[in-house]
Amino acid sequence: MKICKTICFIVCVFASAISWVNIQQASTHSLKFIVPKGWPQPVYDFKNNPLTEEGFQLGRKLFYDGCLSKDGNFSCAGCHQQFAAFATYDHSLSHGHDNNFTKRNAPPLFNLAWQKEFMWDGGINHLDAQPLAPITDSNEMAENIDNVLKKLKADTAYKRMFKAAFGDATINTQRMTKALSQFVVMMVSSNSKYDRVMRGEDSFNLPQRLGYAIFKKKCAACHAEPMFTDYSYRNAGLPLDSFLYDHGRMRITRNSADSLKFKVPSLRNAQQTFPYGHDGRFYSLMEVFNFYRNDLVQGPLTDSVLMHGMPLSNYEIGQLTAFIYTLTDSAFLNDKRFAAPGYESRMPVPAKDMHRIK
Amino acid sequence: MFFKSSNKDINAEECDATGDATRLYCLAHKKIFLLFFIISCSLSVKAQHTITITFKNKVGDKTLNTDSIYTNQFDETFKVRNCRYYISNIVFIDSINKKTQVYNDEYFLIDEKDEVSKKITLNTSIQQITGIEFLLGVDSIKNVSGVQTGSLDPAKGMFWTWNTGYVMAKLEGTSPAANTPAHAFSYHIGGYKTGEDAARKIKLTLPGALAVNENKKIIVTADILKWFTGMHDIKITDAAFCHEPGKLAMQFADNYANMFNVEIAQ
Numbered sequence: 001m002k003i004c005k006t007i008c009f010i011v012c013v014f015a016s017a018i019s020w021v022n023i024q025q026a027s028t029h030s031l032k033f034i035v036p037k038g039w040p041q042p043v044y045d046f047k048n049n050p051l052t053e054e055g056f057q058l059g060r061k062l063f064y065d066g067c068l069s070k071d072g073n074f075s076c077a078g079c080h081q082q083f084a085a086f087a088t089y090d091h092s093l094s095h096g097h098d099n100n101f102t103k104r105n106a107p108p109l110f111n112l113a114w115q116k117e118f119m120w121d122g123g124i125n126h127l128d129a130q131p132l133a134p135i136t137d138s139n140e141m142a143e144n145i146d147n148v149l150k151k152l153k154a155d156t157a158y159k160r161m162f163k164a165a166f167g168d169a170t171i172n173t174q175r176m177t178k179a180l181s182q183f184v185v186m187m188v189s190s191n192s193k194y195d196r197v198m199r200g201e202d203s204f205n206l207p208q209r210l211g212y213a214i215f216k217k218k219c220a221a222c223h224a225e226p227m228f229t230d231y232s233y234r235n236a237g238l239p240l241d242s243f244l245y246d247h248g249r250m251r252i253t254r255n256s257a258d259s260l261k262f263k264v265p266s267l268r269n270a271q272q273t274f275p276y277g278h279d280g281r282f283y284s285l286m287e288v289f290n291f292y293r294n295d296l297v298q299g300p301l302t303d304s305v306l307m308h309g310m311p312l313s314n315y316e317i318g319q320l321t322a323f324i325y326t327l328t329d330s331a332f333l334n335d336k337r338f339a340a341p342g343y344e345s346r347m348p349v350p351a352k353d354m355h356r357i358k
Numbered sequence: 359m360f361f362k363s364s365n366k367d368i369n370a371e372e373c374d375a376t377g378d379a380t381r382l383y384c385l386a387h388k389k390i391f392l393l394f395f396i397i398s399c400s401l402s403v404k405a406q407h408t409i410t411i412t413f414k415n416k417v418g419d420k421t422l423n424t425d426s427i428y429t430n431q432f433d434e435t436f437k438v439r440n441c442r443y444y445i446s447n448i449v450f451i452d453s454i455n456k457k458t459q460v461y462n463d464e465y466f467l468i469d470e471k472d473e474v475s476k477k478i479t480l481n482t483s484i485q486q487i488t489g490i491e492f493l494l495g496v497d498s499i500k501n502v503s504g505v506q507t508g509s510l511d512p513a514k515g516m517f518w519t520w521n522t523g524y525v526m527a528k529l530e531g532t533s534p535a536a537n538t539p540a541h542a543f544s545y546h547i548g549g550y551k552t553g554e555d556a557a558r559k560i561k562l563t564l565p566g567a568l569a570v571n572e573n574k575k576i577i578v579t580a581d582i583l584k585w586f587t588g589m590h591d592i593k594i595t596d597a598a599f600c601h602e603p604g605k606l607a608m609q610f611a612d613n614y615a616n617m618f619n620v621e622i623a624q
Contacts, residue, residue: 146513173512
């Protein structure tokens with residue numbers, strides 16, 4: 001009798017548990033993250049934030065929405081412009097709330113899935129946590145998280161989109177930042193001429209080839225392929241700006257040996273990301289080269305690879321420039337997936353297609 | 359829509375309607391299952407009780423009030439405006455029967471201004487309690503795993519955005535001794551990396567064994583005065599601000615690790 005009861009009990013448990021198995025209907029459309037051939041595995045944890053078309057589109061809307069800022073004027077895209085590889089075009093420092101300037105040059109956004117730490121000083125340890133800094137910083141978007149969530153919750157479009165992306169209409173900090181991560185993590189720049197050459201689909205011209213050889217000898221120790229950065233923090237011999245008084249990595253580690261260390265920036269799309277340097281002090285590649293060959297501070301804390309300066313001839317600068325321009329990924333810069341939502345319908349029909357469409 | 363996986367334009371309304379129907383169906387099923395599960399559990403598993411832990415903030419032997427003036431060990435008078443701290447990884451200990459009950463992955467933000475936050479109610483099957491253990495703060499895993507929800511939501515204002523990490527404990531107020539604008543002092547204690555981990559494991563022994571044969575209550579008191587002395591003497595006049603991990607934060611953490619006491623509620 002007791003066995004009968006036990007069997008009956010187990011059967012009932014299984015029968016009623018079936019509802020749990022079937023509950024996950026495929027209401028979202030998963031997105032595939034493709035690792036370019038020959039690249040290392042990404043560090044972003046996709047298991048914790050599975051990419052979906054719905055999450056991506058929500059992130060895209062958030063990225064371009066000024067409501068994430070206090071006065072509605074500053075969206076993420078305000079300082080991260082696609083035509084500048086998601087840096088601020090032609091600005092040493094970006095503009096923030098109440099006529100403030102940011103303290104540092106806005107970094108371009110691409111290949112973030114391979115990046116462990118964020119900001120010039122590496123203070124942020126997870127991509128999902130990254131947007132909270134500009135949203136809350138008083139000289140950037142100057143808003144508080146609660147207010148952002150309030151605005152999102154009051155918007156029916158967001159309610160619908162959060163529901164589509166996450167299964168129910170709950171709007172919280174985690175979901176907002178996960179959606180933003182889904183959008184920005186998809187920004188992979190891997191189709192420059194350099195990449196095509198590496199894949200054997202194209203070939204360098206002479207200056208580019210010579211420049212690549214010089215690059216490998218003089219620059220690749222820090223700007224390591226294929227990301228064109230080794231993500232380390234280094235003191236490249238830039239003197240301290242007496243107004244900004246930015247000691248970089250030291251602010252995070254409080255270790256005086258880290259004074260004036262900043263993250264090695266990627267050289268991908270460098271043609272579009274000027275001005276250069278953590279505070280944007282170099283307005284052109286030529287200024288960067290001139291700094292390295294003439295003005296580099298060779299102090300006790302300057303990085304060991306630059307301890308003896310960086311001699312560069314005019315000839316080398318010419319070839320290096322030609323090579324760096326091969327890192328421009330125009331497919332990425334024009335990728336409509338990353339443009340503002342609704343971008344397609346707002347664009348005028350290109351002239352050459354006008355007759356064909358009718 | 360630019361992705362292959364969704365080349366047809368989805369009608370959101372239509373999608374929602376069918377989704378709702380399915381969800382209602384599943385919800386009904388879930389309810390039946392839960393009901394069944396609870397009944398079977400209550401029949402087969404031995405009785406569960408709840409233990410309510412009430413946190414009471416004190417200043418010396420006085421109850422903390424945000425409008426009263428207190429004096430610390432260095433004769434500095436001060437008022438407290440804000441007092442919040444994280445309690446996590448609670449463990450009930452029965453040292454007589456060598457049993458423990460662990461509440462991993464449960465995080466509570468105790469906020470002086472929020473009475474509800476000061477009561478933690480936990481279900482337990484443990485028969486008696488001789489002690490309680492918890493982490494004052496948030497373990498390092500949760501400091502490096504992106505953005506969390508619930509009491510760990512960064513919107514709670516206990517999270518550094520510029521140098522990722524939780525503020526484990528926060529004490530803010532005013533004191534004539536503070537050499538700052540409006541005589542404000544503000545201690546945000548955090549840090550999770552090796553050498554600057556401000557979370558502290560707290561182990562408290564109950565005055566006697568507490569038999570858990572019905573719902574029970576225990577009280578944990580936290581003496582704010584302990585922030586200023588104990589392992590390190592910290593005067594408000596010398597250090598009115600602490601807003602980053604590091605040496606001062608570690609000193610505060612060493613001090614306040616001794617601020618707790620436990621008693622059984624009558």
